Amino acid sequence: MFSKKLLNNASYYLLWYAKDKDKTKYNQLFIAKDEQWFADNVGSHLWIENPENGESRKVTPEERGNIKELLQNLPNCKLYGTWSLNAQGTEKQKDYTYKGIPYFPPKGTQWKTSYPEGLDRLRDINRLQVEGNNLRFKIYFEDYPVMPQNNLWDKIGAASNKVFVVQTPEEIVKRCVLMTSQPGELVIDITCGGGTSAYVCEEWGRRWITCDTSRVSITVAKQRLMAAGFDYYELAHPEEGVSSGFKYMTVPHVTVRSIANNPEIKAGMKRDQIEAAIRKYADQETLYDQPVPDRNRARVSGPFTVEAVPAPVVRPLHEIPEHGGPGTVQAADQAVARSGETARQRDWRDELLKTGIRGKGGQRIQFSRVEPLPGTRWLHADAETKVEKPERVVVSFGPEHGPLDQRQVPLALEEAQTLVPRPRLVIFAAFEFDPEAAKDIDETNWPGVTLLKAKMNADLLTDDLKKKRASNDSFWLVGQPDVELRHLTSGQDKDKWQVEVRGFDYFNTRTGELVSGGTANIAMWLLDTDYDGRSLYPRQVFFPLADDKGGWARLARTLKAEIDEDAIEQYRGTVSLPFEMGSQKRVAVKIVDDRGIESLKVIRAE
Numbered sequence: 001m002f003s004k005k006l007l008n009n010a011s012y013y014l015l016w017y018a019k020d021k022d023k024t025k026y027n028q029l030f031i032a033k034d035e036q037w038f039a040d041n042v043g044s045h046l047w048i049e050n051p052e053n054g055e056s057r058k059v060t061p062e063e064r065g066n067i068k069e070l071l072q073n074l075p076n077c078k079l080y081g082t083w084s085l086n087a088q089g090t091e092k093q094k095d096y097t098y099k100g101i102p103y104f105p106p107k108g109t110q111w112k113t114s115y116p117e118g119l120d121r122l123r124d125i126n127r128l129q130v131e132g133n134n135l136r137f138k139i140y141f142e143d144y145p146v147m148p149q150n151n152l153w154d155k156i157g158a159a160s161n162k163v164f165v166v167q168t169p170e171e172i173v174k175r176c177v178l179m180t181s182q183p184g185e186l187v188i189d190i191t192c193g194g195g196t197s198a199y200v201c202e203e204w205g206r207r208w209i210t211c212d213t214s215r216v217s218i219t220v221a222k223q224r225l226m227a228a229g230f231d232y233y234e235l236a237h238p239e240e241g242v243s244s245g246f247k248y249m250t251v252p253h254v255t256v257r258s259i260a261n262n263p264e265i266k267a268g269m270k271r272d273q274i275e276a277a278i279r280k281y282a283d284q285e286t287l288y289d290q291p292v293p294d295r296n297r298a299r300v301s302g303p304f305t306v307e308a309v310p311a312p313v314v315r316p317l318h319e320i321p322e323h324g325g326p327g328t329v330q331a332a333d334q335a336v337a338r339s340g341e342t343a344r345q346r347d348w349r350d351e352l353l354k355t356g357i358r359g360k361g362g363q364r365i366q367f368s369r370v371e372p373l374p375g376t377r378w379l380h381a382d383a384e385t386k387v388e389k390p391e392r393v394v395v396s397f398g399p400e401h402g403p404l405d406q407r408q409v410p411l412a413l414e415e416a417q418t419l420v421p422r423p424r425l426v427i428f429a430a431f432e433f434d435p436e437a438a439k440d441i442d443e444t445n446w447p448g449v450t451l452l453k454a455k456m457n458a459d460l461l462t463d464d465l466k467k468k469r470a471s472n473d474s475f476w477l478v479g480q481p482d483v484e485l486r487h488l489t490s491g492q493d494k495d496k497w498q499v500e501v502r503g504f505d506y507f508n509t510r511t512g513e514l515v516s517g518g519t520a521n522i523a524m525w526l527l528d529t530d531y532d533g534r535s536l537y538p539r540q541v542f543f544p545l546a547d548d549k550g551g552w553a554r555l556a557r558t559l560k561a562e563i564d565e566d567a568i569e570q571y572r573g574t575v576s577l578p579f580e581m582g583s584q585k586r587v588a589v590k591i592v593d594d595r596g597i598e599s600l601k602v603i604r605a606e
């Protein structure tokens with residue numbers, strides 16, 4: 001790899017793996033040629049012809065340098081190149097007389113076409129050209145106006161309209177997807193980032209799966225997909241759906257053989273009849289990147305789900321017997337030790353001491369000491385705040401590979417209640433919180449003691465990343481969503497329900513109190529009006545921070561004719577549209593703030 005000081009490094013490598021090369025699917029992609037490209041490639045064999053009188057002449061080297069100008073000066077003329085009519089072999093090594101002069105294939109070669117019928121056919125439709133002592137074949141620019149895409153992908157700039165810092169240009173992902181898959185097939189990208197792969201797959205009718213360790217990435221990708229609008233492409237067989245493929249544009253690929261062997265070409269045909277016969281008989285190249293659009297229809301992203309991995313804990317804690325045998329506490333402890341979780345907790349304690357916990361607006365809870373707490377199972381750290389009047393803090397860490405489970409909350413609190421002196425703060429720190437656990441932490445009322453949630457940065461799972469990390473944001477305080485569910489008792493929406501998001505409550509590290517943070521930092525919120533307790537199915541989605549170009553407004557611009565502008569405006573607010581209560585009699589509101597931190601509030605209809 002060259003540094004900036006030495007030779008500039010202008011290329012990247014894309015690796016393409018296949019389990020079995022012979023079974024690998026491949027759609028050849030093509031690049032449109034232009035006349036200059038044609039001229040550059042044909043080189044000194046380039047001619048220009050006036051179709052009206054059939055006269056032609058060679059293009060000079062100077063003219064070849066600026067083909068655009070040449071064609072402007074000779075607007076009705078056509079460019080053609082000449083190709084050799086000879087191939088290796090000796091079988092058809094015979095004289096062919098053209099315009100009274102005999103031509104003989106050079107030593108060791110023979111005529112490429114059938115002899116003499118093929119050559120006669122080329123002669124009859126004026127596709128032969130004498131150049132020097134050779135008889136050659138005339139190939140027009142229109143005969144093959146594309147060229148196969150090879151493995152040098154140049155002229156691809158950086159991603160435009162970036163939503164993610166390290167976003168891959170769509171063109172690269174598009175080529176990979178089009179080259180190696182058919183509509184309806186499944187594509188996985190395990191490093192989602194800004195969701196370019198998912199976006200490109202939506203556009204090109206592929207199904208997709210993507211994942212990322214970063215909450216910011218998932219938030220950005222979700223928003224990008226939800227606000228996207230695409231062309232509608234005509235299906236090859238509409239009754240079979242998208243997996244039947246699209247209708248694609250095609251281009252002819254005229255070759256010497258396709259003309260010489262074309263039985264429809266007869267002497268005495270008119271020029272346009274000849275052209276039609278040539279095009280009909282020539283191979284057609286499918287342009288997989290040019291499906292036929294239906295301009296009367298538009299498309300948005302199909303439905304997709306967002307899953308939090310790892311999945312909830314399978315084995316309830318109370319089912320683990322206290323003593324003896326497999327599945328006992330000892331066995332569970334050993335499993336924990338084996339998984340390295342204890343070692344991780346040591347790292348997390350060190351990190352907590354080093355970086356503290358980041359709160360709102362640059363606030364930070366800092367610690368003068370963070371130590372293990374002997375004799376407790378669900379409290380993993382005993383700490384003291386670094387302020388004038390230090391206070392005792394205990395921390396309960398969630399698991400390394402799972403969300404903090406609801407059962408951990410009472411177990412940790414039970415232990416905290418036995419501590420002397422009593423802690424002032426009980427902090428639950430985890431990579432993810434089970435929604436019910438989060439609710440219990442938010443709603444527990446223990447006078448004099450504040451319970452907080454701190455979200456842990458996924459980088460803490462990767463030591464190598466951690467050492468290089470510049471930021472100190474390993475732990476963030478998670479606000480409590482302040483959400484109201486109300487029953488409408490009058491007006492045209494009488495008996496419907498409505499939700500209002502008032503923002504995040506957060507812990508003010510200076511005053512030690514929970515205060516309301518307002519709605520200013522809510523990037524997105526989603527409402528499930530019939531929450532089943534497991535998966536959140538957003539029936540209304542709001543982007544309060546979106547400007548005129550972002551969120552739904554972006555989609556509205558694409559789909560102008562079909563979207564209600566007033567509704568778009570409402571979806572920028574913090575009050576839901578009135579809705580019928582679902583059969584679960586429970587709603588869920590997920591709020592994502594501008595840092596990408598999510599929190600879920602589940603409310604029962606009273």
Ligand SMILES: C[S@@+](CC[C@H](N)C(=O)[O-])C[C@H]1O[C@@H](n2cnc3c(N)ncnc32)[C@H](O)[C@@H]1O
Nearest residue numbers: 166167168191192193194195196212213214217
């Ligand atoms: C270069 S970005 C991908 C950019 C993406 N192709 C786009 O166009 O936006 C790499 C992504 O991989 C994610 N990542 C890093 N390690 C990961 C892991 N072990 N599992 C899943 N995602 C990971 C990062 O969080 C980051 O979002």
